[in-house]
Amino acid sequence: MSKAWDAIIIGGGAAGLFCAGVAGQLGKKVLVLDHADILCEKIRISGGGRCNFTNLHSSPANFLSLNPHFVKSALARYPSKEFIKLVQTYRIAYHEKHQGQLFCDDSAKQIIEMLLAECAKGHVDIRHPVEVESISNEAGSWHVKTHSGIERSRSLVMATGGLPVPAIGATAFSLDIAKQFGLKVIDPRPALVPLSFTSGEFDNLIELSGLSLPVRIAAGSKGNRYGACRFNEDLLLTHKGLSGPAVLQASSYWAEGEEIHVDWLGAVEANGQFSCDELFNHEDNRLKLTENILASVMPLRLAKAFAEQKNLLGKKWAEVSKKDRQSLKELITNWSVKPAGTLGWKKAEVMLGGVDTKELDGQTMMTRNHPGLYFIGECVDITGHLGGHNFQWAWASGFACAQSI
Numbered sequence: 001m002s003k004a005w006d007a008i009i010i011g012g013g014a015a016g017l018f019c020a021g022v023a024g025q026l027g028k029k030v031l032v033l034d035h036a037d038i039l040c041e042k043i044r045i046s047g048g049g050r051c052n053f054t055n056l057h058s059s060p061a062n063f064l065s066l067n068p069h070f071v072k073s074a075l076a077r078y079p080s081k082e083f084i085k086l087v088q089t090y091r092i093a094y095h096e097k098h099q100g101q102l103f104c105d106d107s108a109k110q111i112i113e114m115l116l117a118e119c120a121k122g123h124v125d126i127r128h129p130v131e132v133e134s135i136s137n138e139a140g141s142w143h144v145k146t147h148s149g150i151e152r153s154r155s156l157v158m159a160t161g162g163l164p165v166p167a168i169g170a171t172a173f174s175l176d177i178a179k180q181f182g183l184k185v186i187d188p189r190p191a192l193v194p195l196s197f198t199s200g201e202f203d204n205l206i207e208l209s210g211l212s213l214p215v216r217i218a219a220g221s222k223g224n225r226y227g228a229c230r231f232n233e234d235l236l237l238t239h240k241g242l243s244g245p246a247v248l249q250a251s252s253y254w255a256e257g258e259e260i261h262v263d264w265l266g267a268v269e270a271n272g273q274f275s276c277d278e279l280f281n282h283e284d285n286r287l288k289l290t291e292n293i294l295a296s297v298m299p300l301r302l303a304k305a306f307a308e309q310k311n312l313l314g315k316k317w318a319e320v321s322k323k324d325r326q327s328l329k330e331l332i333t334n335w336s337v338k339p340a341g342t343l344g345w346k347k348a349e350v351m352l353g354g355v356d357t358k359e360l361d362g363q364t365m366m367t368r369n370h371p372g373l374y375f376i377g378e379c380v381d382i383t384g385h386l387g388g389h390n391f392q393w394a395w396a397s398g399f400a401c402a403q404s405i
């Protein structure tokens with residue numbers, strides 16, 4: 001049997017490596033075990049290869065959980081500005097893209113190299129690929145069995161992430177270990193995921209695949225697991241359905257069988273660029289064609305599709321009855337469709353659900369009933385909005401855990 005560690009961390013991704021680096025630099029003897037050939041694949045592919053590593057405005061309001069208060073302590077102790085300082089220390093150039101989202105100028109690989117350098121500073125032992133065969137607790141010591149023997153530790157940190165993108169090694173291992181120790185796990189569900197449709201209403205829009213525009217989107221309801229949402233973001237029409245930031249955000253709140261609601265003019269109106277009432281009532285528009293009026297605030301292809309749906313294509317506005325104008329306005333400002341489903345784990349960016357936060361201490365991420373057993377990162381029932389919040393949770397939960405180790 002080998003020497004005893006202060007902490008064994010299973011999963012060398014965002015949360016695991018960050019936690020390891022901090023704990024190692026606090027003088028702890030840390031071992032990281034990961035089953036992947038290449039570490040941090042999710043960081044590498046994140047943000048289109050540029051890693052949206054945090055968000056300037058990350059706050060508890062950006063997270064979904066059965067207990068939305070749970071993130072408060074960890075986020076307060078390790079806010080986004082702390083991670084930004086670290087990124088600056090490594091002279092990684094970055095920029096703000098949209099609503100506080102920070103991306104590397106060059107490559108997500110720089111964040112991976114930074115995490116590995118932090119681990120090296122803390123003399124962390126990182127081993128991969130290693131299959132963990134079993135985990136047990138014997139007389140207060142955590143025993144991790146791998147093909148090369150048993151490693152013992154005072155603390156065990158589960159950081160194997162969520163189920164999205166199984167092709168790059170995602171597993172339910174942390175959830176399985178949680179269940180092994182009798183912890184409650186909230187049903188996992190794909191989130192930040194494109195939605196698919198079978199609805200007839202969608203048929204004439206499928207031809208518009210590739211079109212992207214800002215919309216206001218609403219999904220969910222008060223009674224849902226995570227409540228309701230409303231976002232002003234870009235929506236992308238694809239040949240499989242709807243995608244883009246607006247739909248990814250809405251997907252986290254959407255429950256099967258429910259409709260989502262799109263106000264195609266809402267985001268532009270929210271910017272104060274025009275008033276929807278004015279557009280529909282302005283006398284100057286009387287001699288214009290319906291589709292051309294709509295095209296003043298949306299792409300012509302989409303304007304034509306809406307006009308066609310209401311049999312108003314090619315009609316002058318003066319010839320359109322009040323009732324038909326109202327019906328067109330209702331279609332455009334409250335377009336409601338029932339998604340058939342999501343595109344599943346292959347296309348999801350994150351997981352909803354995971355280890356129930358009631359089982360964990362929010363200050364340390366340690367389980368309440370198993371001293372020394374921690375869960376951090378995506379395997380916990382905390383899911384961020386799109387925009388760097390999920391990595392911020394990985395850093396913050398990893399930091400809280402490292403302080404406790």
Ligand SMILES: Cc1cc2nc3c(=O)[nH]c(=O)nc-3n(C[C@H](O)[C@H](O)[C@H](O)COP(=O)(O)OP(=O)(O)OC[C@H]3O[C@@H](n4cnc5c(N)ncnc54)[C@H](O)[C@@H]3O)c2cc1C
Nearest residue numbers: 011013014015035046047052160161173377378388390391
């Ligand atoms: C395509 C894509 C793009 C994304 N872009 C962003 C973004 O720009 N900004 C953002 O904030 N979030 C983004 N995310 C989400 C973000 O990647 C995750 O929330 C984050 O990586 C979670 O960190 P983690 O450490 O919990 O899990 P991970 O980073 O997934 O790490 C888990 C580690 O555990 C290992 N592991 C899994 N199972 C086992 C096992 N059985 N034994 C041993 N090791 C195991 C894996 O190999 C992996 O190294 C994106 C996700 C995807 C899929």
